[in-house]
Amino acid sequence: MADQPAPAPHAQWWRDAVIYQVYPRSFADSDGDGIGDLTGVRDRLPYLAELGVDALWFSPWYASPQADAGYDVADYRRIDPAFGTLAQAEALIAEAHELGLKIVVDVVPNHVSDRHAWFQEALAAGPGAEARELFWFRAGRGAGGELPPNDWQSVFGGPAWTRTANPDGSPGEWYLHLFAPEQPDLNWNNPKVREEHESVLRFWFDRGADGVRIDSATMPAKDPALPDFDHDAPPVPHPYIDRDDVHGIYRAWRALADSYPRPRALIGEVWLADPGRFANYLRPDEMHSAFNFDYLNCPWDAADLRRVIDATLAAHASVGAPASWVLSNHDVTRHVTRYGRADTSFGLSLRQHATPTDLELGTRRARAALLLDLALPGGCYLYQGEELGLWEVEDIPDARRQDPIFHRTGGTDVGRDGCRVPLPWSGDRPPFGFSPEGATAQPWLPQPEQWAGHTAQAQEGRPDSMLTFYRTALRARRTEPGLRGEAFGWLPESGAGVLAFARGDGFTCLANLSGAAVRLPADADVVLASAPHFDPAAGELPDDTTVWLRRH
Structure with missing residues (x-):
C-alpha cells in the first residue's frame, strides 16, 4: 500500500x-x-x-x-x-x-424489530397503554374489527397491517408495518421516539462514526388520520411518503451532527421522482448528501x-x-x-x-x-x-x-x-x-x-482485471488536478450517443455509447481508458468505452 x-x-x-x-x-x-x-x-x-x-x-x-x-x-x-x-x-x-x-x-428511523423492547412492552400492555403510542396501533374495521384499519399496502407485498392478540388471547388491535410484519412502524409524533433516535446518533458519533446513512428517509412521518388512498394515483401530500413534517426530524439531526468538532455527515436514502422535493432534504440545515x-x-x-x-x-x-x-x-x-x-x-x-x-x-x-x-x-x-x-x-x-x-x-x-x-x-x-x-x-x-x-x-496483479482497473481509476481520481472542485461543462463533442464534458485544468471525459467508434480529439493525451486493451494511437474510441483526457 x-x-x-x-x-x-x-x-x-x-x-x-x-x-x-x-x-x-x-x-x-x-x-x-x-x-x-x-x-x-x-x-x-x-x-x-x-x-x-x-x-x-x-x-x-x-x-x-x-x-x-x-x-x-x-x-x-x-x-x-x-x-x-x-x-x-x-x-x-x-x-x-x-x-x-x-x-x-x-x-x-421508520421502524424497529417486533423484538425491540418497546414493541414487546406495547404488546404486553394491551390497548390504550402509553407504550402503544410509540407505534401505530389501531382497532380494525368491520363488525368485529376483523378488517385492517385502512387499505395501505406493504412495500414488501400484502397488507401493511397485522392483527395482534390481546393479553387474554382474544383478537386485538392491528399495528402498522410499511415493510415486513416483523418491522412495526414508529410513531414520530411521540417525543420519546425523537429523543431515542438522537441518543442513538450520539452513541455512534461518540464512538467515532463519521456519518449515518438514513434508511427509507422519506417515510417516518405519517398522516395521523391514516386515510385510505388510491395507490395508483396517490394524493399530494402522500399519507406517508415525503410529508413536509419529516424535515423537522432531519433538522434536529443536523444540529446534533454539527455540534461535534469534527463534522458528521447525514446521508439519505431518498427515493423521489420530483427533483425539487428531493432537494428539500439537502437544504443547508438538513442532510449533507443523498x-x-x-x-x-x-x-x-x-x-x-x-x-x-x-x-x-x-x-x-x-x-x-x-x-x-x-x-x-x-x-x-x-x-x-x-x-x-x-x-x-x-x-x-x-x-x-x-x-x-x-x-x-x-x-x-x-x-x-x-x-x-x-x-x-x-x-x-x-x-x-x-x-x-x-x-x-x-x-x-x-x-x-x-x-x-x-x-x-x-x-x-x-x-x-x-x-x-x-x-x-x-x-x-x-x-x-x-x-x-x-x-x-x-x-x-x-x-x-x-x-x-x-x-x-x-x-491480483492482472493488468486487465476489473480489480486492477478499479484501483487504477480510484488512484487517478485522487491525483488528477482537473477532478478537484465542482467545475463542469458539456463539450461540442457531446451528442449522437456521446457524452463529453470538461472539468478543471484541461481535463475532459469522453464516453462513447453511440454503437460505433468515434474519433478522439487530436489535442489531448489519454490519462485512462475503460477498455483493457485500448490503443490511443488508433485515434478512435470504441463503443461502450470511456476515456479521460488532458487537453493540450
Missing part, C-alpha cells in the same frame, strides 16, 4: 468521497459459520484501503432477528452476535481511521444519462449540496447484469429476473460507467464486489432464498438475494475464501462456480 496516496483530509469529506458499501453478512466470514462478520472486515481493511476508497458504509450490524437482513433493529447499542461485539465494532472504527477510512453506519436513484435507474443511453446528469447537478446546486453517483447497492440488480440486457434500466417493480444477459457486454459497459461516474463532480458510492466485476446470481434455489420480498410475494418478485451473495476472495471453488479453510457451514447464500476467475486473488 506504500504507493497508494492517502485521502486528502478536509472537513466536508462527503462532498467528493468515494464511499464503499460493506454488507457485513456477505463480506468475509472469519469463524466458519457461513455468515460474514466484523473480524472478517477488519482482516480486509488493508484491501479496502489499497482499493482507494475514502469511506465505508456498513449496512446494519445491530442486534436483530434478521427478518429483513438487519433492517429490523432490536437494539441499536448492541452488535448482532452473528457479526461480533460492540468492542469489535469500536476496534474496527479505530483501525479504519488509522488507514484513512471514514465510517458510516446505517440508521433505520443517493442518486435517478442515475442508478437510468438506462445505458447517452441522451438519458445527460438528462439525469443535468437534472442532478441543477437540483443539488439549488441548495448548495454535492451530487452523488451510484450504480449498485444491496437492493438492486448488479449493474454488470443490468448493462448486459436489452433493457438496461432498473426499477424495483421490474427486476427482469432471468432476462437474457450478455455478461461480456455488461462488463464492458460497467467499466465505462465507472470512469463516467468518477469524473462527475460530487461523491460516488460503490457496492462491495463491483470491483471484482460480479454479476447478479439469478439461479439461487427457492429453498435458499431469504429475502422477505420473495416470500411475501409468493416468488412473483424474486427479491434482492442475487446481489447479496457472499464475496469470492480466493481459491477455485466455493466458498472461495469467504469462509476459512475447513469450514463446515456453507455460505448463507450459494456462490456460483463461475466466480472462480473473479476472486480477488485471481485478479
